[in-house]
Amino acid sequence: MSRTDTTRPVAVPAGDAPRSADTETAPRRSRWAVSGESRILLLVLPVVVALVFGAWAWWRATADLDSIEARQLAWGLILDLIWQHVKLTLVATFFVLLVAIPLGIALTRPRFKRAAPLAVGIANAGQAAPAIGLIVLLAMLLGFTFGTAVLALTLYAVLPVLRNTITGLQGIDPTLVEAGRGIGMSGAGVLFRVELPLAVPVIMTGVRTALVLLVGTATLATFVNAGGLGTLIVTGITLFRYPVLVSGALLVALLALLVDWAGRVLERVARPKGI
């Protein structure tokens, strides 16, 4: 599975280069004023997804399917599988955030700073391990359940969020932190009112990466009886029903695109004004 770039350099503010005219003022910029490329992504992506899904639905309604195919591709079942898939993704994302963000914060505090490379190394190993192996292994230990699938997915997707939380926090201009402390903000005050808000854009990029990773990986949940769209793919393969297989793959791809889009929207909304 490919990984999107999660270690984008952080926009480090302040410490501005000297500017000449004192009266000159930087132009005001709206947060929606985005570059051409990302605007196309933001606007075009949902349209493409809708069109492709529409085309698939039309095919589903008109195609000549045998009884097995028709049963596998029944609307009720499809919606169930999509819902399971989304649930797996969201629950795993929730746990990823719950683990990775506090861990990332801790690993950038002076006290635990030294452990950061180790923790990132472990998370790296978690992601480098074949996802299928991780899921099946955990299932043999913990049973074939939804919980097991969520645990495996969480372990698998911690890395991008953890790494970006650390990168985001480390990328903050230390003079801003010192300015905060210097005017009397507490350590926690600086963390919550200065450091985290400024790191949000980088952290959100990690979250989006994790989301996309999870949508893809959640296909494997079917191997531990946790459902999801992977079920269609596996059924398609075992029963030699290519329409089912392709439908499964297509729906996963569309869902991944949609989640990526939602992640981008979220990135924009969560980005504090002013940076």
Added chain:
Amino acid sequence: MSTTTPPSNTRAGGTDAPGNPDVSGVDLELVDVLKRYPGQKKPAVDGLSLHIPAGEIVMFVGPSGCGKTTSLKMINRLIEPTSGTISIGGEDVRGRNVDQLRRHVGYVIQGGSLFPHLTVAQNISVVPRLLKWDSRRTSERVDELLELVSLDPAKYRDRYPRELSGGQQQRVGVARGLAADPPVILMDEPFGAVDPITRQRLQDELLSIQEELRKTIVCVTHDIDEAVKLGDRILILQEGAQIAQYDTPEAILAAPANAFVEDFVGAGSTLKQLSLSRVSDVELVHPTTATVGERVAEVRARAEANGDQAVVVLDERRRPVDWMWLRELAAADTVRPVRDDVLTLDRRATLNDALDMMLTSTHGAAIVTGRRDEYLGVVNFTAVTGHIQATEQQLAEGRAADATAGRDDAWEGGGA
């Protein structure tokens, strides 16, 4: 080691004994303060003892790495001293919760260090909020401070730092430092990141703010001219924060304590005197003025009668808006400015600043303004040279007197 107390100040309008009701600052006292960074043999600050009187600006200068920043940050405990005591207004800084302490000590750093995700108003109100001021009091305070640092509140309150120029960011940084009306303000190279003209403006503004507030200000700089201009006293440090001299700018320039100070202050002590003298010390000339909207014919007649080639154009509140050559007036019936910004000099600017501006002006002179940018007159080369000559003469007399009566602190650079 005993505390160094310099001879009493002779500048800035004289009477600033502690207890002066106008002074809102408090005394600062450092006793045998030592800081040794872990893993370093030599202390960065080696036994610094210093008394800083209430309501004064003390400038820390010295070569890079001599311990200025370290000394400054020990005052608000951003750096904890290895030993020694520091007290603010007679109270040991270690006696208090460190965050509480810092909320009552202003802190201004280079470039302003504003939080980029907060608006100007939010940046300034960080400390008032920590002090649990109600929102009405806070927002009134924000507007008051923006006025104080010459930014229009309505225009700038809701901007983000990146929507401001470097100089404006620095102004907001100063406003943030003043927010909770702290008696002591620490500044670390506050104007280091802006261009010379903006720096000069900010310096003038700081002086005018200080005239009103009379805080105790400790300001680090590596620019001796800035130190001479802003400081009621200057602390010149050598490596390890050893005091080379601690005195008024006048005294330091007139009588450097040793070769190090002499070197640091630089030769050309007459030129440095230019940083000591204010534009308000020299005789201004008064060329023909005109008011926007006045009839050109009348203005021209007046200028020709005075033998002037150019007129200073003022608006209805007597603020200079342009400095026009007569030929530029010809085009219209009534006086209308052709440029949209005219460079002016605050009366608190030093002669050094004045020379800078005069050299770049096509008029070979500079317009001087006073309170609320009101027009005062024009300073030209003749006036400055005259002032330098008078100063030279006074210095020579002073030296002669020194030879008989010991050191003389009374030199004031006010010879005009």
